[in-house]
Amino acid sequence: MQLFTLQAVLATSLLTSMASAKTIRIDVGQTGLSFTPDSVTAAKGDVLEYHFHAPLPHSVTMGDFSTPCNPAKTGGFYSGVVQTASGENTNVFSVTVNSTDPIFFYCTVPGHCPAGMSGVVNPSSAQTLATYQKNSQSANVVAPPAAFGGTLGPASASTSSTSTSAGATASPSPTNGGGGGAYGGFGGGSTGGNSGSAAVGVSFVHFVGVLGAMVGVAVLMA
């Protein structure tokens, strides 16, 4: 009886903690060469969900504030260039946030980033999107060699999804988690132990850890 109660309390607590992770929708190229919104606030565990729109090809990759329109030197993510025939693409690119430091992102299609196609997660007073975009105007656009750090696949069922499944997490390693040119979607096995500056992480591992702790406590109580 006592054990059951403890488990119920822990389970409720776990569900509450999972429900707090939110999915943040960002539209890509819906209104010209821009991300909408182009400035968002995110907590660790939240998922950035990029929705691509016709007619132009677009991409999203993480950059560094100091080198606009160039890939982040460590960690990050890249969707690859996504072409959308009409309307909104059925696939979205999802990235799990693992840091509250500013995360700048931009489109790698030639000309787009210098034209202002960039955005920021958790901007600071020292690192603003306005400054990044101003410095982007004369920047050379560089793209990572291949997609990595997120998953390209069907959108989550809800914009307030509580899912933090392994398929939605991302690895900072410079490989395409899904394998193959189609970016696989849900094949992305992630690795733990990401470096501190990585923007993406493994909330599923955290979930398993919490679950393990619950079981451990239950065993102690038995």
Ligand SMILES: [Cu+2]
């Ligand atoms: Cu673009």
